[in-house]
Amino acid sequence: MMPALNRILLAAVVVGTTGCQFFGSVDRDVVQKGSRGTAMEVNYVSRDQNAAMAAMAAKMPAILPPAGESPPGPLPWQNVQVLNDISVAEFNRTMVSMATWVAGGAGNCGYCHNLASFAADTYPDGKAIYTKAVARRMIQMTRNINSEWTEHVGNTGVTCYTCHVGKPLPNGLWFYTDENQILRHYLDGAGARVTSKTIAPSAANRSSVKQTEWTYALMISQSNSLGVNCTFCHNSRQFASWDQAPPQRVTAYAGIQMLRDLNTNYLAPLAPVYHPSRLGPKGDAPKAQCSTCHNGVYKPLYGFQMAKHYPAFWGTHTDWVTPFPPPYTTPPAPVPMDTVAVATDSAAAAGPPVRTP
Ligand code: HEC
Ligand code: HEC
Ligand code: HEC
Numbered sequence: 001m002m003p004a005l006n007r008i009l010l011a012a013v014v015v016g017t018t019g020c021q022f023f024g025s026v027d028r029d030v031v032q033k034g035s036r037g038t039a040m041e042v043n044y045v046s047r048d049q050n051a052a053m054a055a056m057a058a059k060m061p062a063i064l065p066p067a068g069e070s071p072p073g074p075l076p077w078q079n080v081q082v083l084n085d086i087s088v089a090e091f092n093r094t095m096v097s098m099a100t101w102v103a104g105g106a107g108n109c110g111y112c113h114n115l116a117s118f119a120a121d122t123y124p125d126g127k128a129i130y131t132k133a134v135a136r137r138m139i140q141m142t143r144n145i146n147s148e149w150t151e152h153v154g155n156t157g158v159t160c161y162t163c164h165v166g167k168p169l170p171n172g173l174w175f176y177t178d179e180n181q182i183l184r185h186y187l188d189g190a191g192a193r194v195t196s197k198t199i200a201p202s203a204a205n206r207s208s209v210k211q212t213e214w215t216y217a218l219m220i221s222q223s224n225s226l227g228v229n230c231t232f233c234h235n236s237r238q239f240a241s242w243d244q245a246p247p248q249r250v251t252a253y254a255g256i257q258m259l260r261d262l263n264t265n266y267l268a269p270l271a272p273v274y275h276p277s278r279l280g281p282k283g284d285a286p287k288a289q290c291s292t293c294h295n296g297v298y299k300p301l302y303g304f305q306m307a308k309h310y311p312a313f314w315g316t317h318t319d320w321v322t323p324f325p326p327p328y329t330t331p332p333a334p335v336p337m338d339t340v341a342v343a344t345d346s347a348a349a350a351g352p353p354v355r356t357p
C-alpha cells in the first residue's frame with residue numbers, strides 16, 4: 001500500500017515538473033539563446049515582458065527637468081560633506097528627487113531633516129537624525145557603485161530609486177541568522193564552486209553535500225532575483241564551465257564581488273547609526289542582495305537609464321569623509337560570523353580574476 005502510494009506521488013511529481021519544462025507554465029516567456037538542441041533557452045518569469053515593463057514605467061517618478069542657473073558666488077552650505085561638487089540648483093533638484101525616491105514624496109524633507117535647520121545633523125532636542133546620517137553614506141555608496149563597479153552596472157548605473165523604489169526600506173533586506181544562511185556567501189567570500197574535476201572523490205575538492213546545497217540555494221536566489229532560469233548564466237551541460245557560459249555569468253560574478261563591497265564597506269558598518277528597531281536578531285544592520293536592485297528583473301528597471309540624468313551620483317566617491325559626528329565616533333564593531341569549514345575553491349584558476357576594489 002505505502003510503496004504504491006509513493007510511486008503515485010513520485011509519478012505526479014515527475015509529470016508535474018517535466019510538464020512545466022516541456023509545455024511552459026502559463027506565466028513563462030521562453031526565449032532560445034543557444035544553437036538548437038543545446039537546451040540553451042531562457043525562461044523569463046513574466047510571459048508578457050512588455051506589459052511588465054509598462055507597469056514598472058507607470059510607477060516610476062518622472063525625471064526632473066535639468067537644473068537651471070545657480071546664483072553666483074560660493075556654495076552657501078554649512079554642513080555638506082559629499083555633495084559639495086555640484087551646483088546649488090543641481091543640489092536642490094537632487095534633494096527633491098531623493099525625497100521622492102526614498103521618503104515617499106517630494107515634500108517629505110522632514111524624513112531626513114530638522115526643518116528648523118537643514119544643516120543640522122540633530123533634531124532640536126539634540127537627538128541624532130539617523131536617516132540623514134544613513135542617507136549621506138548612501139550617497140557615497142551610490143557614487144561608489146556608479147564609478148567603481150562599471151563591470152557590473154555598465155553606464156546604466158543606479159540611483160536611490162533602483163533600490164528604494166519610492167520607500168524607505170528596499171526589497172530583499174536580510175540579516176544574519178545561523179550558519180546555514182546561504183546569503184552569507186555574499187559577505188564572507190567563501191567559494192561557491194563545488195563541482196569536482198575528477199570522477200572519484202579526491203583531496204583536491206573537499207566540498208561537502210552541505211556546501212553544495214548552499215551553492216544551489218544561492219543560485220536559486222540569484223535566478224529568482226533576476227526572474228530567469230539557470231541557463232541565463234550557465235550552459236547546463238557543464239555548470240562550472242566559464243567558456244561555455246553566456247557572458248551574463250561574468251557580469252553576475254562581478255555582481256557578487258560588488259555586493260560584498262557594498263555589504264561589508266557600506267551597509268554593515270551602519271549598524272551603530274540605525275534606530276535599534278532596524279537591526280536584525282544578532283544586532284547586524286540590514287544588508288542588500290541581488291533582488292534589492294533587480295526586483296525580479298534581469299536588468300533593474302529593465303535597463304532604464306535613470307542615473308545619467310543625475311550628475312550628483314557620478315562624482316568621485318570619497319570614503320567616510322568625516323566620521324559620523326558624536327555619538328557615532330566609535331568605529332562599528334564587526335558582527336561575529338559563524339564559523340564554517342569552507343570548501344577549497346575547486347576551479348579557482350579557471351574563473352575570471354578575483355577583483356579587489
Ligand atoms: C533621504 C534623506 C534626505 C531627504 C528626504 C532630503 N534631504 Fe536634504 N540632505 C540630506 C543629506 C544627507 C544632506 C547632506 C549632504 C552632504 O553631506 O553631502 C542634506 C543636505 C541638505 C541641505 C544643505 C544644508 C547645509 O547648509 O548644510 C539642504 C538645504 C537640504 N538638504 C534641503 C532639503 C530639502 C529642501 C529637502 C526636501 C525637498 C531635502 N533636503 C530632503 C538628506 C536628505
Ligand atoms: C544598493 C541598494 C541601495 C541604494 C542604491 C540606496 N540604498 Fe538606501 N538603503 C539600502 C538598504 C539595504 C538600507 C537598509 C534598510 C533599513 O534601514 O532597514 C537602506 C536604508 C536607507 C535609509 C534609512 C531608512 C530607514 O528608515 O531605516 C535611507 C534614509 C536611505 N537608505 C537613503 C538612500 C538614498 C538617499 C540613496 C541614494 C543616494 C540610497 N539610499 C541608495 C539600500 C540602498
Ligand atoms: C545570474 C547568473 C546566474 C544564474 C541565474 C545562476 N548562476 Fe550558477 N553561478 C553563477 C556564477 C557567477 C557562479 C560562480 C560563482 C563563484 O565562482 O563564486 C556560479 C556557480 C555555480 C555553480 C558552481 C560551479 C563550480 O565551479 O563548482 C553551480 C553548480 C551553479 N552555479 C549552478 C546553478 C544552477 C543550478 C542555477 C539555477 C538554479 C544557477 N546556477 C543559476 C551565476 C549564475
Ligand code: HEC
Nearest residue numbers: 152153154156157222248251252255256289290293298299
Ligand atoms: C547595486 C545594484 C545591483 C545589484 C546589487 C546587483 N545588480 Fe545586477 N545589474 C545592475 C544593473 C544597473 C545592471 C544593468 C547594467 C547594464 O545596463 O549594462 C545589472 C545587470 C546584471 C546582469 C546582466 C543582464 C543582462 O541582460 O545582460 C546580470 C547577469 C546581473 N546583473 C546579475 C546580478 C546578480 C547575480 C546579482 C547578485 C549577486 C546582482 N546582479 C546584483 C545592478 C545591480
